[in-house]
Amino acid sequence: MTVHDDNAPDLDQWSQRLTQALQILDLKVDTQEVLQLAQHASGAVSPGAGALTTFYVGYAAALDTAGNRAGKTPDQAVRDAAATARRLAADGAHGGQDSIGWAATGQ
Template sequence: MTVHDDSAPDLDQWSRRLTQALQILDLKVDTQEILQLARQASGSVSPEAGALTTFYVGYAAALDAAGNRSSRTPDQAVRDAAATAARLADQGVNGGPDSVGWAATGQ
């Protein structure tokens, strides 16, 4: 699903303003991927899950890119965290590692 043509310029402008305010100008993120992830989580879990999911993906990617977990680039860290969240969102509220145990997850 894509952003409607009439809202794309507003979203682009908002993204530029926000990245400037947060001083993360060098971050390049696939906006469509993040929006799709938010829609997916909202649809399979609850309307509020989209916002939480994108926050957690960003936080996990920031930790990863900062070197706390690996040496991946910020872009790759976001893609990897988003892919993990998308797989979990596909399973809805009843799937994921907690349904079979966390032993193999390093948690």
Template sequence: MAVSNEESQVLDQWSNRLAQALQILDLEVDHELMLELARRSADSVIHAAAPVTTFLVGYAAGLEAGTGSAGNRENAAAAVSKAAATAFQLCDDGHDGGPASKGWADTAQ
């Protein structure tokens, strides 16, 4: 999901304000990844799946990054990528298919 330069600046400012308010220091948000994840989950499931999906990806990434690598940007980015890849896989499978029906052995879980 592409955003204009102006929208990108607003999104950067909002992310920075929110991260500071939540006392999350030194965070770089991959807005394009999150927007694409939201778009694909909304298209694959229902519109309301977008915020739920991005929340769960962030939560899973936070849990993984917090197991010993908290504060490390590279590990945090890798955790987001891993969790997002699992969510994208589910989006590709649609709302009725995917690993949940077969088990989670090959996912981030």
């Protein structure tokens, strides 16, 4: 699934401005991957789920990288967190692990 966005140059400019303002200049973001994840979660759960999902994925990836769990690079930490979010979103707002419990997941 590819997100076609006529505003891609604006998003690139915004990303550059925002990373500079947040002083995370070395961060490289796959904008299309983030947009696809947001679109997937929004479609599977609700419109607001896209923003929340991308925030939580970024936060989880930051924790993973800061803790250097299993020597993950930031890119791998984002991919792993995004994969978890995609699997969870496939069940929509209900079902999945929530309905059967998280005991076997280490949560």
